[in-house]
Amino acid sequence: MVDRTRRSNAASPPDGGWGWVIVGCCFMVTVCTRAVTRCVSIFFVEFQAHFGADYSATAWIHSLVDCTTMLCAPVGSLVGNRWSCRVAVMLGGLLSSCGLLLSSFSTSLELLYLSMGVLTGVGFALCYTPAIAMVGCYFHRRKALAYGIAMSGSGIGTFVLAPAVQLLIELYSWRGALLVLSAFVANLCVCGALLRPITVQEDEEEAEGKEGESVGEERLGNISSHDAELASLLPGNPAPQTQRGRSFSSWFLSTKEYRFLLLPDFLGLAVSFLFLASGCSLPFVYLVPYALSVGVSHQQAAFLMSILGVIDIVGNITFGWLTDRRCLKPYRLPCYIFSVAMEGLCCLFAPLLRSFTLLVPFAVLYGYFDGAYVALIPVVTSDLVGAPYLSSALGVVYFLHAIPYLISPPIGGWLVDVTGSYMATFFLSGAALLASSLVLLTVACIRHCHRHQLTSIAKDTKPEPLPLSLSDQSDCTVTFDKEAVSQAVVS
Structure with a gap:
């Protein structure tokens, strides 16, 4: 996501141009994260034979990679919001590549839990969410098509990487295959470098809140009177004030990203x-x-x-x-x-x-x-x-x-x-x-x-029509109740 102090030069997302480069980068991010995660199961037999472990102990490696990637997804959003999507994806690519590199030198399953399960999973989490969010910044009219192409990297990557990883294991053993995967995942740094933020002039910063308000209200629909307080949570509206000071809820509501x-x-x-x-x-x-x-x-x-x-x-x-x-x-x-x-x-x-x-x-x-x-x-x-x-x-x-x-x-x-x-x-x-x-x-x-x-x-509750103007009343006959007028004058 773009920085909070910047917005697009255009009135709406460009729906093309550099946006297709963003789609390509997001496609590669899904290949290097979701497809590589699926291919981890190919190493199961090798891990079992080398470490003498049963299936349940080995299966935790895949579960940890998948769970850590999803569990730390808000961390990726936070880094992307505070700094930029480019920083988040490049940092994630570095961490995940180092995790696979260290995994190739592991001497026990416990070390694989940490290097491949946790470190690689955190790196994938830093890459996945910001790259997907960037597609939404560049597309509006063709948003679903852009996301369809970007998210297809998971299926295409699995289809191509699965036999390739098996071949690498046969040629170089599982340690050599993990080294090659580490180099492949390092391409996330290249993808992150191409995630160019959409910049604007500083004087347009105030318009961001108004745009967010209109977009949020349009997307979320009308809010009932019971939810009137929630309406103030939309961008551009003041946060609700309480008499109990700055409680946890007021601190939470002050965090823009999660209102x-x-x-x-x-x-x-x-x-x-x-x-x-x-x-x-x-x-x-x-x-x-x-x-x-x-x-x-x-x-x-x-x-x-x-x-x-x-x-x-x-x-x-x-x-x-x-x-x-x-x-x-x-x-x-x-x-x-x-x-x-x-x-x-x-x-x-x-x-x-x-x-x-x-x-x-x-x-x-x-x-x-x-x-x-x-x-x-x-x-x-x-x-x-x-x-x-x-x-x-x-x-x-x-x-x-x-x-x-x-x-x-x-x-x-x-x-x-x-x-x-x-x-x-x-x-x-x-x-x-x-x-x-x-x-x-x-x-x-x-x-x-x-x-x-x-x-x-x-x-x-449609308002009554306004009274006719003097010019429209020129042909109208106006009558008075003399008795009512005289009583009004006396009073």
Whole structure:
């Protein structure tokens, strides 16, 4: 996100030009963060053989990388807001590259927990959120398409890096492969250097608050009289004053970047993300074991994951392009709700699919709608809270993914151990995804009813027409009640 003391020279985002360079940088950031994180699982067998550890101990490496990346996402937003996105991404690239470099010299799993799990995860967190927020600063009309292209780096990177990492392990062992990955991730510093902030003249600083107010009110909708105090939290309005001095809440509200946390729409969005993160990762973890349990060969099971990755890319780009069309742009939130609900329905029907032929349509549908909702997360967040809060809001959004990402796969595995089948695990995933869509649908319905109520009140309280001017009264006949006039004169 741009510095608070600077704004764009243009009245609106340029929707092109250097913005496409920003999209390319964000694409590479998603490749170097999310795709590399997914490829960590390729090292599992090597780590187990070298350190003599079991699967559960080794699996914590992947969980720590993923959890730390999401858990520290607000730190990336804070660094991007206080200094610049360029500083955040370059610093993150340096930390993550050093983390992978140190991992190549590790002599125990505990050192890998610290170097790869924590240090690399923090570096990824510093890069991920600011790079995504920068896309929103450069695009408005084609925002969904830009985000679709940028977020497709996760699927494309996984598709390309997975066989490349396996080849590196065969040629140079796991230590040499981590050294090469360290050099590859160092390209994040180059991407950060290209994240050019949008600058303006200093005298336009005051207009920022007014713009934030109009954008925030437009995105969040009308606020009821009960929420009148929350309206003062929008940029350009004074913070509410209390008689109890500077309490924690007043200190919290004085922090500009996080005032949106008290807005009802974002609270509903946050609850839906908790359900979403609890269910979206389970199919990626348990699809291959489930396919093997119903008699699908190892090659076909691996091919299902390839289908998921490729169709995920298609969903990123095509759904982003579709929701940028004029007919669908006002309905981005319903499109997001639809994509999450379709993922949930796919998971509910997954236990009924007991052959490779039936599992292929599942992989296609789930992969497509997974790519669709991933591309729309930044767009929906921006539409709800407004561009001035996008970087901080994305940090909170990805922070909410951390704990569910950490605990949902073990819970799914526990259900498999207890029930002896994968049905309960897929039902848990489907129920969580449907709950996420239901929460957002409820929020959208409340907003619609509230707006309709306000519109009705506005019509009922329409002011009376002004009296005619003297020129308009020239042809009017005016009569007086003589008795009333005489009484008025006497009084």
